[in-house]
Amino acid sequence: MIPSLPFLCVITDEALCPVTLAENALKGGAVMIQLRHKTASGSQLFSWAVEISKRCHQYHALCIINDRVDIALASSADGVHLGQQDMPARTARKLLGKMAIIGVSASSPDEARLAEQEGADYIGFGHIYPTASKLKEFSPVGVEALRKTAAIVSLPIIAIGGITIENSASLISCGASGVAVISAVSKADDPSKAAHELLCAIQGREA
Amino acid sequence: MAVVTHFSISNCVRKTESNKRYQENEQKAEQELLRLWSELFIVHDNSKYFNKMKHSRKKETPLPRLHLISSGKESSDTNTPLLNQLSLLPGSFPCMVQIREKQLNAKELLNLALKARAIKAPEETLLLINERADIALAAGLDGVHLPESGCSASKLRPFTPGMIYGYSVHSASALRMAEESGADYLLFGPVFDTPSKRRYGAPQGLEKLGALCRSTSLPVFALGGISPMNARFCMDKGAYGIAGISLFQERSRLAEIIEQLYLHLHP
Helix, strand or coil: CCCCCCEEEEECCCCCCHHHHHHHHHHCCCCEEEECCCCCCHHHHHHHHHHHHHHHHHCCCEEEEECCHHHHHHCCCCEEEECCCCCCHHHHHHHHCCCCEEEEEECCHHHHHHHHHCCCCEEEEECCCCCCCCCCCCCCCHHHHHHHHHHHCCCCEEEECCCCHHHHHHHHHCCCCEEEECHHHHCCCCHHHHHHHHHHHHHCCCC | CCCCCCCCHHHHHHHHHHHHHHHHCHHHHHHHHHHHHHHHHHHHCCHHHHHHHHCCHHHHCCCCCEEEECCCCCCCCCCCHHHHHHHHCCCCCCEEEEECCCCCCHHHHHHHHHHHHHCCCCCCCEEEEECCHHHHHHHCCCEEEECCCCCCHHHHHHHCCCCEEEEECCCHHHHHHHHHCCCCEEEECCCCCCHHHHHHCCCCHHHHHHHHHHHCCCCEEEECCCCCCCHHHHHHCCCCEEEECHHHCCHHHHHHHHHHHHHHHCC
8 A cells, every 4th residue: 555556535525423434434545644623622632642542553554633733642642644734744743753644735836835844744635626525715736736745845746626436547657656535534424445446546556 | 747746645744744743742743833833923923922932921910801802804904903903902901913804815814913003902802713723823923712612722732832822702612612622711691681692592690600610620701792781690600701782882982881890700
């Protein structure tokens, strides 16, 4: 799987149980689960983080917590994913230490470069295509922006936003190391199968 | 194709091992945390606070008896109600101040917390933040106030040595949970009628405050509709101190109100 092959990150869907979704995504071959839930309480997030981390580590995958550095520190999660509205990566690094994984969302080459300077481990770049998973205040950045970003940053880039089996392979050829999805897996009839098919598509092999 | 070297499986495994080690050898982890702390404080140049944390000030000094909660109207401005309030606190009456701004994102909250920390408030002032232990840590605050549904203080303490943890409690089960997770104080309310809490129904009343105070040895702050006129009733029921939002919003009368309240606070 990682390090040399394109990989899959699955982000939890607020409408579903994140632990079940994570389990299914891991079965399908996801190597990174991001726990993202903007309205859950701290104690709920903590118990999800513990449960998802446990499952991730069984599969040698990473459990990443969106925004809440405190929840990542309190649980056995591997790191955090920070949006542009969250704590700066530099600050999060001081709290989490060198071993933690810190991902930063970027939607332009400049934001990606800044994240690299701030000590991020990977860039979540997007949203590439139109997406219904989140209401966006800006239009999709498209694959060209991804290509430009990949040319100027050396960090792994995870492409995100409106990714499907059909459009996923081109992202890898544009320089993405992996892709992140919510609905492509969470809304599928069989999330585990959807994750597996998506992984095969980005790795260029038969499902 | 980019080769992913930054987070590999071996890295993940190493991390899992480090977690195990962390559990096995808490002392070592604490030293590591202290080292991280020291890095933090070099950046924020807040060595005074670091010393305070190392000696766990809450064990030396009793908590202040007044708990000021921010209005929920803070912004990224340089001149906000909270920053004004902090600069106007009278020196002779110690206060704890809780930043509670649910509408702000983590970036804005951190900036506000750093600005608040930088204000020269009286020495004994304790600065807390609602829920976000990570922001408390990053900004060098003194503690965290947790809602009933917050992440347990016992899970947060290992990486926030010396911090004060308080809980809002509204029920017997919440009290038990707060005690088990090692809370330093409790917040109970609304005791009296207050416009901001009317939508949640009738106030809890003095009798319930009294019952809570009798059932715990933790200091209880009474919240909701309290004024210098009725503070005495809360203290008579066993409250340790008084908390308020609107009570402390009037800039011109802040010092006077705090002074008046303190007249009633000593049992």
